[in-house]
Amino acid sequence: MTTSTALLLADLTGVAVFAASGASAAVAKRLDLFGVVFVGFVAALGGGILRDLVIDEVPPLAFADWRYAATAALTAGATFWLHPRLARLRTTVLVLDAAGLGLFTVTGTLKALDAGVPAVGACLLGMLTAIGGGLGRDLLTGEIPVVLRREIYAVAALAGAVAVALLDAFGRADAAGLTAAAVFVFALRLVSLRRRWSAPVATLRPPRTGARGPGS
Numbered sequence: 001m002t003t004s005t006a007l008l009l010a011d012l013t014g015v016a017v018f019a020a021s022g023a024s025a026a027v028a029k030r031l032d033l034f035g036v037v038f039v040g041f042v043a044a045l046g047g048g049i050l051r052d053l054v055i056d057e058v059p060p061l062a063f064a065d066w067r068y069a070a071t072a073a074l075t076a077g078a079t080f081w082l083h084p085r086l087a088r089l090r091t092t093v094l095v096l097d098a099a100g101l102g103l104f105t106v107t108g109t110l111k112a113l114d115a116g117v118p119a120v121g122a123c124l125l126g127m128l129t130a131i132g133g134g135l136g137r138d139l140l141t142g143e144i145p146v147v148l149r150r151e152i153y154a155v156a157a158l159a160g161a162v163a164v165a166l167l168d169a170f171g172r173a174d175a176a177g178l179t180a181a182a183v184f185v186f187a188l189r190l191v192s193l194r195r196r197w198s199a200p201v202a203t204l205r206p207p208r209t210g211a212r213g214p215g216s
Contacts, residue, residue, distance in 0.1 A: 006175055007110070010103045010182070011048075012071050017100035019044035019072040022137040023079035029141045033080055039140050040076025041069070047132025051108050051125050055115040094193065101153070102185035104130040105160040106178050110168070119165040126161030127154060130185075152192035160185035 022043025026036040045062040052060035062068045108129025112122035131147045131154050138145040147154040163181040167173045191197070 007107055007178075011107050012067060014100040014103035014107070015044040015068055015071045016075045017096045018104070018133050018137075019075035020079045021097050021100070022133065023076035024083065025137055025141045025143070026076075027080060027083045031141075033077070036080045037073055037076040039137055040079065041072045042140060043133040043137035044072035044075070045069070045133065046136040047104060047108065047129040047134075050132045051112065051129045054125060054128075055112060055117060057115070095190065098186050098189035098193075099182075101130050101157055101189055102160060102182035104133075105157045105185050106164055106182045109161040109164040110173065110178065113165065113168050113173075119169065123158065123161040123165050126164060127157040130157040130160075152189065152197050156185050156188040156192065159188060 019040040023036045023040035025043075026039035031039065045068060048068075049060040049062050052058070052062070062072075105126050109122050109126025111129075112125040113119070117125060134153075135145045135147055160181050163184055164173065164178065167177040167181060
């Protein structure tokens with residue numbers, strides 16, 4: 001299997017995983033079939049579309065290659081019909097979401113580097129590719145985006161993107177190195193969930209009550 005074929009399979013696997021995640025969130029919000037498929041499409045392909053627009057690849061791959069849209073739509077549709085079974089597989093969905101995060105981080109960063117984007121910008125684009133769809137999913141379903149909450153999600157994607165950029169800089173961005181980077185993101189996400197790691201949150205002090213005014 002060539003590297004390009006492996007990356008295509010990784011990309012489509014990530015599309016399917018995030019489409020299922022988006023569709024599951026839409027089903028929980030009681031959207032109709034079209035709404036479920038649309039949210040699944042956005043969750044699966046939103047980050048990639050954003051990346052392609054930034055690197056001036058028009059039309060974005062999600063529209064230029066029918067396999068991406070078809071994979072997202074079919075997976076979201078299947079999730080709509082099979083959601084009673086999937087609802088009992090919350091742990092499995094979280095594992096698949098972590099796998100998709102790793103896959104999209106690697107493919108997004110690598111594509112940005114191949115387009116000539118400097119390393120820092122490529123890392124940011126890799127992170128946005130991985131989290132952009134989830135951001136769109138949460139906004140469409142009226143939730144505070146996961147990436148803005150305490151969970152280690154965007155941080156895991158950014159760490160993986162930095163790993164890919166380093167591998168590319170040292171000429172080690174081969175199948176083994178990229179697989180290791182994806183596994184790193186996957187493992188970091190799962191470990192953070194299991195150990196309940198979180199980013200720091202500002203502590204808000206309650207307003208003082210009963211304070212004396214001047215001259216009292």
